[in-house]
């Protein structure tokens with residue numbers, strides 16, 4: 001239950017990865033996107049106890065998904081803008 005928002009974000013992120021073949025697939029970038037998106041969502045919902053997030057999510061699932069989509073897109077932009085690749089993973093990068 002407490003991971004509801006994380007699940008929504010992961011779902012949205014998975015969909016976005018399908019439509020953004022250029023986005024880096026490494027675990028680090030995925031983790032970064034998840035972390036950034038989650039913190040954005042939590043900030044925009046201004047919720048502290050997880051139960052409260054869930055209660056709201058039940059009521060406005062579509063709105064939450066829209067917010068999650070925006071948060072993930074922004075997170076992907078941020079991660080793309082500041083790639084911190086270590087030398088061993090940078091070999092195939094072209095940009």
Ligand SMILES: [Zn+2]
Pocket residue numbers: 024025026027028029030
């Ligand atoms: Zn990466």
